[in-house]
Amino acid sequence: MTARATPRALPVAAVQAPPLAPGAGVAAFAADVTALRAAFPQTRLAVYPELHLNPESGEGLQEAAEPLTGPRVRALRELAGDLGLWLVPGSVAERGPQGQLFNTALLLSPEGELTASYRKIFPWRPYEPFDPGTAFTVAELPGVGRLGFSICFDAWFPEVARHLAWMGAEVIVNVVRTTTCDRAQEVVLARATAITNQVFVLSVNAAGPLGTGQSLIVDPEGLVRASVPGAEAAVLTDVLGLDHVERVRTYGTAGLTRVWSQFRPGDPPLPLPLYGGRIDPARWNRTGADEPTT
Incomplete structure (x- = not known):
């Protein structure tokens, strides 16, 4: 009898919460995450909304920005290590090496390391003051699978999710601070992203009174596994079976x-005049794709 492979299970907690109070800092966040860990002890990955640690706006964001080697990230590394948890604390205001202001998502490991960071490529113009990032980020969770990262308005650009899936992402974590009436459209986009790329999508929005909530977890066939219908503070829990991604890509939605098996050998490349490039069928199957950028 052939031994079965161990299922790749990822217990997650997606936290729909309002941003921290001004001046609360990482200490208050640590208390929240510690309470979450106690309430849901099987959680291996906890995800919070965009700019959860940065309630500031305008010039306040400039003043609050820190480099990723600064005290805020050092405290977050210690927190994740103490709890033995993969932690996405939302995104933070990052001070870049040439003084840029980036909106940057973080992934901290159970060993207390900054495993990955991602700078938002599509700031919401003209309202956000951030400089755009220029690189896609996919990170490996050893023995489990690969996470890709996007931030809020990135979800409106299918190129982001497509690149992440091509790089091997099996879960796309989209941290959000949507305060406007178009959250209903973003819910549709979360499902469409999951369907067209055959990935799990975690879309985690801020709670009211600032955010409009409606966070959700979607499976690789576009089915909503868990959701919050309104803007109230809530925690979505689920266990993502990452073997589902391989199964859907093998047998189809x-x-x-x-x-990911669209093209036949010898099919001609498809020009993409929008990008000055093309889809090359020889590169469409993501087997052998680039290693994750971390």
Whole structure:
């Protein structure tokens, strides 16, 4: 009898919460995460909304920005290590090496390391003061799978999710601080992203009174596994079976559609005049794709 492979399970907690109070700092956040860990002890990955640690706006963001070697990230590393938890504390205002202001998502490991960071590529113009990032980020969770990262308005640009999936992402973590009436459209985009890339999507928005909530977890076939219908503070818990991604890509969504097996050998490349480039069928199957950028 052939031994079965161990299922790749990722217990997650997606926290729909308002941003921390001004001046609260990492100490208050540590108390929240510690309480979350106690309430949901099986959690291996905890995710918080965009700019959860930065309630500031305008010039306040400039003043609050720190480099990733600064005291805020050092405290977050210690927190994740103490709790033995993969932690996405939302995104933070990062001071870049040439003085830039980036909106940067972080992934801290159970060993207390900054495993990955991602700078928002598409700031919400003209309202956000951030400089755009220029690189996609996918990180490896050893023995579990790969996480790709996007931030809020990035979800409106399918190029981001497509690149992350091509780089091997099986889960796309989209941290959000949507305060406007278009959250209903973003819910649709979360499901569409999951369907067209055959990945899990965690779309975690801020709670009211600032955020409009409606966080959700979507599976690789676009089915909503868990959601919050309103803006109230809430925690979504689920166990993501990452083998589902491989199964859907092998047998197809609803047993039919296999987007990563679209092209046949010898099919001509598809020009992409929008990008001055093209889709090359020889590179469409993501086997052998680039290693994650961390």
